[in-house]
Amino acid sequence: MRRVMCVWCPLWPVQRLHVEQGERRSPLVLFAESRRGLHVTVCSPEAARQGIRSGMPLGEARALLPGTVTHRPRRPLFKPVFRRANPLLDRAELQRLALHCQRYSPLVGLEDVPAPESLWLDISGNEALFGGENGLIEALQADLGQQGFQARAAIADTWGTAWAVSHFGPAAVSVVPPAEQSQALASLPVGALRLADSVIDSLHSLDLSTIGRLMQLPRTALPSRFGTELLRRLDQALGTVPELLPVERSVEPLSAELLFEEPVTDRQTLEHVLGVLLSQLLGQLNDRRVSLREFQCRWLGTTTEPVSLRLLRPTTDRRHLLELLRLHCERCVFTRGVRGVRMEVVEMGLPPVRQGLLFENPADKAEQLQRALAELVDRLNSRLGCQAVLRPSLRPDPQPEFACEYVPWPGGKVFPSFETPSACRSHLRCRPLRLLRSPQPLTVAGSTKAGLPTHVNQSSIVRIVGPERIETGWWRGADARRDYYRLDLAHGAGLWAFVDRNSGDWFLHGLFV
Amino acid sequence: MQNNEQRTQTLQALRQLCRNTTSLTPADERSRLSTGIPALDGLLPGRGMEYGSLVEWLVSVDGSGAASLAMQGIRPALEHRAVWAVVDPAGEFYAPAVAGWGISLDSLLLLRPTSIADTAWTVEQCLRCAAVGVTWIQMETLPDRVLQRWKIAAETGGGVGVLFRPARTRRQSSWADIRWLVEPQTDATTAGRRVRVELVTCRRSFAGGSVELDVNDAAGDVRLVSAEADSTTAARAAGA
Numbered sequence: 001m002r003r004v005m006c007v008w009c010p011l012w013p014v015q016r017l018h019v020e021q022g023e024r025r026s027p028l029v030l031f032a033e034s035r036r037g038l039h040v041t042v043c044s045p046e047a048a049r050q051g052i053r054s055g056m057p058l059g060e061a062r063a064l065l066p067g068t069v070t071h072r073p074r075r076p077l078f079k080p081v082f083r084r085a086n087p088l089l090d091r092a093e094l095q096r097l098a099l100h101c102q103r104y105s106p107l108v109g110l111e112d113v114p115a116p117e118s119l120w121l122d123i124s125g126n127e128a129l130f131g132g133e134n135g136l137i138e139a140l141q142a143d144l145g146q147q148g149f150q151a152r153a154a155i156a157d158t159w160g161t162a163w164a165v166s167h168f169g170p171a172a173v174s175v176v177p178p179a180e181q182s183q184a185l186a187s188l189p190v191g192a193l194r195l196a197d198s199v200i201d202s203l204h205s206l207d208l209s210t211i212g213r214l215m216q217l218p219r220t221a222l223p224s225r226f227g228t229e230l231l232r233r234l235d236q237a238l239g240t241v242p243e244l245l246p247v248e249r250s251v252e253p254l255s256a257e258l259l260f261e262e263p264v265t266d267r268q269t270l271e272h273v274l275g276v277l278l279s280q281l282l283g284q285l286n287d288r289r290v291s292l293r294e295f296q297c298r299w300l301g302t303t304t305e306p307v308s309l310r311l312l313r314p315t316t317d318r319r320h321l322l323e324l325l326r327l328h329c330e331r332c333v334f335t336r337g338v339r340g341v342r343m344e345v346v347e348m349g350l351p352p353v354r355q356g357l358l359f360e361n362p363a364d365k366a367e368q369l370q371r372a373l374a375e376l377v378d379r380l381n382s383r384l385g386c387q388a389v390l391r392p393s394l395r396p397d398p399q400p401e402f403a404c405e406y407v408p409w410p411g412g413k414v415f416p417s418f419e420t421p422s423a424c425r426s427h428l429r430c431r432p433l434r435l436l437r438s439p440q441p442l443t444v445a446g447s448t449k450a451g452l453p454t455h456v457n458q459s460s461i462v463r464i465v466g467p468e469r470i471e472t473g474w475w476r477g478a479d480a481r482r483d484y485y486r487l488d489l490a491h492g493a494g495l496w497a498f499v500d501r502n503s504g505d506w507f508l509h510g511l512f513v
Numbered sequence: 514m515q516n517n518e519q520r521t522q523t524l525q526a527l528r529q530l531c532r533n534t535t536s537l538t539p540a541d542e543r544s545r546l547s548t549g550i551p552a553l554d555g556l557l558p559g560r561g562m563e564y565g566s567l568v569e570w571l572v573s574v575d576g577s578g579a580a581s582l583a584m585q586g587i588r589p590a591l592e593h594r595a596v597w598a599v600v601d602p603a604g605e606f607y608a609p610a611v612a613g614w615g616i617s618l619d620s621l622l623l624l625r626p627t628s629i630a631d632t633a634w635t636v637e638q639c640l641r642c643a644a645v646g647v648t649w650i651q652m653e654t655l656p657d658r659v660l661q662r663w664k665i666a667a668e669t670g671g672g673v674g675v676l677f678r679p680a681r682t683r684r685q686s687s688w689a690d691i692r693w694l695v696e697p698q699t700d701a702t703t704a705g706r707r708v709r710v711e712l713v714t715c716r717r718s719f720a721g722g723s724v725e726l727d728v729n730d731a732a733g734d735v736r737l738v739s740a741e742a743d744s745t746t747a748a749r750a751a752g753a
Contacts, residue, residue: 368643369643373645392611400607492699494578
């Protein structure tokens, strides 16, 4: 007889971040961007107590959680934390947890929804190893608790019932006896059947609030009134219709290792060994018909930092990979002899599909250019580091130094770039191509009728264009109150300067190079 | 008398020889890359730059507008290859100004090396890459050997290297195919800035031509300053 366990980690994205930060008391609000702008996706119970709700505009949430929140007097202050939601990382971390749970069952998986929060485990026959089903469920919950996660778990004959009882059951840990799904489900609300909100609303409007009342209705009338989904979910929960569950499988790690008889310091020898290990690793990848996306090279017997390489595109090009390794090794400092080298695959990718054609195809040329660019970025990353290979992304901030954000190229756009409408372009064209890292003080002299200077740094001004008034940044602390001018000097230089309206001092901020 | 005729014929023959050397076929002209400024294109053989060229802008004053002139050529270059690599060791390149010129920031690859050796290596890698249309670099001191390597890299990659150097390096030898000298002109009557651009060096052609241009950053255009009419002709017509 099949037995299934559901492990639900409520507010999984919040729990994940709390465990990462090690701080549980800070009100945490996660937000995402949509057509309506930034809105809250999920929040911690501390934030919910302040009135934050999912779907709320972020600005409204910020207003409800201003500055700091004091729980008790003479206690540390807990600043509210606003973070951009990262569903991919949430899923990846839940997958890691699923693989961890393979010690309780060989068949473990994530619930099949876009933002999963639950794990399923097929525990058929495993309970004897833990002293029964109660022993198994308690051991698992204690294990997750040690990792800092709070979970609710339930065991039943079907995944649907286990899910319903874990989410809506009275206890944090429940075991539904075999063949008693109907009794366990009867008292639970209809939302426990994993239905769409519109169907649940329709059921509530007819005063069908529990599954028990729903099961009393004639089955033939349900599909025409509420759609086929309702009957399918009910049958899945009762076990009359099977439900397919995707399994998470841990992949055998790919690695290659070579140990030396004596510690080696010669770089040429190490480079040769890297070439040999890389060939072995690529051979293993070729057997699986996959490409290399990220790998790590460890220097055994030394404290030298391991070489980590993440590629822009998956590849199996040995020449390219060896070149990247050489670029990294140039920067490595070996304090003592290397006793061995170990190369491990961290992430694999699908190999690029190449369809050979008889005649030249424009798409082929575009693909070649893309490949050349990816190889260039990989090389630049290897030598300069990813913090030096950047892509600009405009932000809708009027303060010039905050109007652009530079993000590493491989990560692409962390935030979607602010689209510049054509009306803004001429405005941006008045910006200089060179902006100083910090405004430099200017010495001005003379005064026109308008109160503007006639000389700057002992050079006469032939033309002044402006002002462009910028008042912003009050939420960053010091309020930026500036009047920007373009100053054309007699010797031909074009300056972008501003007068600070707080102090009246002039500063050079950019050059029209 | 005969000597004079022979001299004239010899000069004509030499002129024709020079024209044959520098003139290009229509196919060659199509394969040229525009500077984005017709007046500057007119000074170049084939009305444009060759692919794989190294272009040097000699700047007499910091902030004279040479970059605004060079920016005009970015868009034509990116039509063929979509990546514009900006090597910015100082970390002062301001990308929003680029968006103002109508160039997509998606095409911008901004590189910030921290040492001179890394900068030279980075520029060479970008010039050698077939996907990069323009490599943009501002450096004051450069060993001659580095420029030679960049030139070879540009020829290999087929993109264009745009280099900004101080005007005092004009007398130094350079491996650049085209060298422009930008000198600001004082004229408070125009809306923008007036600069004089001189073609200092042009490989496989004669240098020496110059034009005066009005650069209007706000409008985003560069216009040729029309030459003033000869006042003596008008005076003669008036019978003076």
